[in-house]
Amino acid sequence: GDSVTQMEGPVTLSEEAFLTINCTYTATGYPSLFWYVQYPGEGLQLLLKATKADDKGSNKGFEATYRKETTSFHLEKGSVQVSDSAVYFCALSRGSGNTGKLIFGQGTTLQVKP
């Protein structure tokens, strides 16, 4: 079945460091891919998404590129801030034509220190 695997956390970085959180997926066909972020005490918010191969999603300085050949959707940011401290979830969906269910990775906790 479909699945999503994220790198283990927590990830601890100093402010202004470069961030990469790895995400790989297993799915047949062409799922849509998402990154959601969960700030402390809050629900999940969509950070970015990509719907087809080679698409790049971007938002708030974060980027991720849909790589069909490596089945990956790694999240990157050039310079993290303390306010980026949160849990990040990679997810896939087969889209509204199917059930539209999201399948999540286990989440990666990011801590950014001043």
Place this chain on the structure above:
Amino acid sequence: DADVTQTPRNRITKTGKRIMLECSQTKGHDRMYWYRQDPGLGLQLIYYSFDVKDINKGEISDGYSVSRQAQAKFSLSLESAIPNQTALYFCATSDTGHGTDTQYFGPGTRLTVL
């Protein structure tokens, strides 16, 4: 005002009690979902509903039931709560009209079963 609201935000109950968690949305979306979040496991789908008369089980529906009272309301019930149902519960909505199921999450309900 929040588009997806959940009540209560926190609940402590005892084993064997019946509990209802409620979700309301003002986004006008057709689809609604209930997820459970456990530390290190990401989110798992409990139930989902495509409209008032279409309700489906997710991966972990045992011990739970749902009711879709209206397009805007989707309730999750634990008929006889047990301690391993202690978790963070999220409601989400999505719209089928745009081809990609971006889901919008409520703030969550933290449930503790003693």
